[in-house]
Amino acid sequence: MVEGEYFLSLIVVLLLSLLGNFVYGLPASLVAEGISMKVLRNRRWVSGLIHIGFGALTYFIYPGISLPAVCCSVIFFLWDERMRMDDGS
Template sequence: MDSKIYNIFIISILFLVIFLSSTPLPIKFFMAAMSIVFFVPKIRSIVFGKKMIQRKIKAAIYTSIIFTLFWLCGITIFYKSLEFENLSLVLFVFFFSLVGNFSYGLSVSILSEFIITKLTSYRVLTSCFVHIGFGLLTYFIFVFELFIFCTSCSIIFFVMDVLLRRKENSPTILQKKMDVAT
């Protein structure tokens, strides 16, 4: 029962963030449509039954933080000084990258995971193409100026997901010592 409440809570928060944002209405509907992946029973059983959703959420958060830090570095390189207005712009960038990563990026990453579970080889390469392909797809969906940012986030999201998956699958030092002892 707690699992169902948790799932409903996560989905409700996701839709709340999408519809309370100040993005144009067509983009909100697109993000909501991508988020409906959570409601498809086959995909939902894959996602919510394992640790994968936690890994994807971590990847989305880390991607937003890393993207914002890269963006902040770019601001400091071009403008040489940080003013309060630039710092508020950093929060703006972080918020919208978080919204984009949780609605569009998370949905694409789950779709990628669903696709690669059927494959036996070239799983990482296929996942890379799906992530970057949907990042490039934003050229046709969103404004051209956002295309570079969306593609950058998709690359960072893919790298973070792969790193977190490897960390999840590799044994810890304590587990290695226990295996040697037995």
């Protein structure tokens, strides 16, 4: 039965992460995109730092999830840049 409880716990964590990415990560990415588009040079660096900054900001909200939030923000940034490269922008 332990395997079932582990699987259920994993599903709950993944669903909460997905919810956090949509509720917090998507608006943060839009803000980062808006600010970084105004910077002509080093747009990627500015966008990356803003993404990481929003991930690190979760330390003040709930310190226990700050490291996973920073990891998610880096993945979110990399995925965003990959999508941008596919669009040819």
